[in-house]
Amino acid sequence: MQLCPRQGDNFQKTVDLQSWYMQTYKEADFFEEFAADWGACNCGECGVNDYMRYVEEFAHRLQKQNAAAPLYANTWSISFWGEDPIPKGWNNVFSKETPGSQAVVAALSGMPANVHLALPCHNLYRPLVFSAFGGKQQTPVFPTLADVQSILDSGRHVMGWPHFLMDDDTARAPQWGLVHVELRYIKAMLQSLRAAGLDRVMGNLNLPNLQLANTYGFGRLAQDPAADIADVQREFARNIVQREDIAALADVLSWLDNNSYWDQQMPSDAREAPLPCDLNRERVGRILADLRPLSRPELPAPVDASQWLDDLRATIPRMTWAT
Numbered sequence: 001m002q003l004c005p006r007q008g009d010n011f012q013k014t015v016d017l018q019s020w021y022m023q024t025y026k027e028a029d030f031f032e033e034f035a036a037d038w039g040a041c042n043c044g045e046c047g048v049n050d051y052m053r054y055v056e057e058f059a060h061r062l063q064k065q066n067a068a069a070p071l072y073a074n075t076w077s078i079s080f081w082g083e084d085p086i087p088k089g090w091n092n093v094f095s096k097e098t099p100g101s102q103a104v105v106a107a108l109s110g111m112p113a114n115v116h117l118a119l120p121c122h123n124l125y126r127p128l129v130f131s132a133f134g135g136k137q138q139t140p141v142f143p144t145l146a147d148v149q150s151i152l153d154s155g156r157h158v159m160g161w162p163h164f165l166m167d168d169d170t171a172r173a174p175q176w177g178l179v180h181v182e183l184r185y186i187k188a189m190l191q192s193l194r195a196a197g198l199d200r201v202m203g204n205l206n207l208p209n210l211q212l213a214n215t216y217g218f219g220r221l222a223q224d225p226a227a228d229i230a231d232v233q234r235e236f237a238r239n240i241v242q243r244e245d246i247a248a249l250a251d252v253l254s255w256l257d258n259n260s261y262w263d264q265q266m267p268s269d270a271r272e273a274p275l276p277c278d279l280n281r282e283r284v285g286r287i288l289a290d291l292r293p294l295s296r297p298e299l300p301a302p303v304d305a306s307q308w309l310d311d312l313r314a315t316i317p318r319m320t321w322a323t
Contacts, residue, residue: 002039002041002042002043003041004041004043004045004046005041005046005050005053005054006041006043006045006046006050011053011054014054015054015057015058018033018054018058019058019061022058022061022062022065023065026065026066027066028066028069029069030069030070030071030072031058031062031069031070031071031072032071032072032073032074032118032161033054033055033058033071033072033073033074034074034076034077035051035073035074035075035076035077035078035080035081035100035104036051036076036077036078036080036081037076037077039077039080040077040080040081040082041081042080042082042083042084044082044083046081046082047081047082048078048081048100048103048104048107049107050081051073051078051081051104052073052104052107052110052111055071055073055111055115056110056111056112056115058071059071059111059112059114059115060112062114063112063114067114069114070114070115070116070157071114071115071116072115072116072117072118072157072159072161073104073108073111073115073116073117073118074118074119074120074161075097075100075101075104075117075118075119075120076118076120076161076163077097078096078097078100078101078103078104079092079093079094079095079096079097079100081100082096089132090128090129090131090132091132091133093132094122094123094129094132094133097120097122097142098123098140098142101119101142101143102147104117105117105147105150105151108151108154108156109154113155115156116156116157116158116159117151117156117157117158117159118158118159118160118161118202119143119158119159119160119161119198120161120162120163121142121143121160121161121162121192121193121196121198122162123139123140123141123142124141124142124143124162124189124192124193124196125162125165125185125188125189125192126162126164126165127262127265127266127267127270128265130266130267130269130270131265131267134267135267135268135269135270136267136269136270137269143158143196143197143198144196145195145196145197147196148196148197148198149197152197157200158197158198158200159198159200159201159202160193160196160198160200160201160202161201161202161204162189162193162201162202162204163204164204164262165182165185165186165189165214165262166180166182166186166203166204166205166211166214166215166218167180167204167205167206167207167208167210167211167214168180168206168261169206172261172265174261174318174320174321175261175262177207177210178210178261178315178318178319179210179211179213179256179308179311179312179315180210180211180213180214180256180260180262181213181214181217181253181256181257181260182214182257182260182262182263183213183214183217183221183229183232183233183253183257184229184257184263184272184273184275185260185262185263185266185272186214186217186218186221187217187221187225187227187229188272190218190221190222190225191225191226194225201222203215203218203219203222208302209302209303209307209308209311210308210311212236212240212301212302212303212308213233213236213253213256216232216235216236216239216299217229217232217233217236220232220235229257229275230250230254230275233250233253233254234246234247234250236253236299237249237250237253239294239297239298239299239301239305240293240294240297240305240308240309241291241292241293241294241305241309242292242293242294244292245290245291245292248287248290248291249291251277251279251287252279252284252287252288252312254275254276254277254279255277255279255280255281255284255322256284256315257275258274258275258277259281259319259321259322259323261319261321264321280323281316281319281322281323284316285313285316285317288309288312288313288316289313291309293305293306293308293309
């Protein structure tokens with residue numbers, strides 16, 4: 001059911017619901033107000049200004065509740081404010097995202113001082129967007145360095161808010177619930193964000209206990225986007241398996257990276273060069289069977305190394321697209 005914020009007391013109803021979450025997590029370091037995620041209002045009258053009405057309302061509430069915490073206006077799915085863009089295809093969805101985000105940027109000057117900006121940055125990394133525009137080379141670049149710098153110059157922070165790369169969701173069933181390794185694309189994405197002037201980025205996970213490799217890689221590459229992927233893989237492996245098995249696990253990580261479902265979705269002009277690796281799926285299975293986990297790794301993790309290795313072993317047979 002869609003509640004148009006212009007009708008009756010719908011605005012207050014929807015504000016009250018979100019305020020409950022704000023109150024529940026009142027000590028959080030920061031908060032976000034999403035433009036939409038398969039939501040917003042498609043009545044034909046509502047638009048970006050209606051979204052910004054929510055941003056302003058929550059900014060004032062946050063000033064009273066947690067004055068030190070910023071509120072990020074997140075333009076994820078901003079194109080859903082207005083006519084439903086989906087019937088005209090993904091190109092239409094993402095073609096509208098950039099002007100929608102630019103309209104939010106233009107409205108920031110009228111917002112309270114604790115309001116900042118989060119951008120999904122889809123055009124810089126996401127295969128669905130590259131494919132919708134006919135390839136990476138045909139995809140309009142947004143945000144650019146000039147875009148970000150103008151926002152920073154106005155006194156507002158800008159955070160990159162990419163999704164689906166470190167982990168996937170149920171919309172892509174082949175990859176849901178598997179261990180992911182996509183350090184090539186995490187590195188490329190972080191380099192693109194840095195080139196656009198972004199020095200804040202959110203790493204999003206649905207199943208963090210599975211995605212130890214991507215989480216570690218994201219942290220290391222966020223610190224140093226120029227770091228060598230092989231070095232990062234070995235560092236991670238040292239925290240999972242015994243010394244004699246580090247090189248073997250690092251090789252498996254390279255195979256997983258080369259055969260990631262993210263790579264499968266990429267148009268040809270956006271694919272990263274494969275990592276050096278001569279393994280195939282059969283050999284990977286044999287290697288994983290013999291890996292010995294560390295009992296006391298230095299790296300704090302939400303699950304034991306033995307459990308993560310079991311999850312990794314269970315992943316390989318489900319990677320039916322891999323060779």
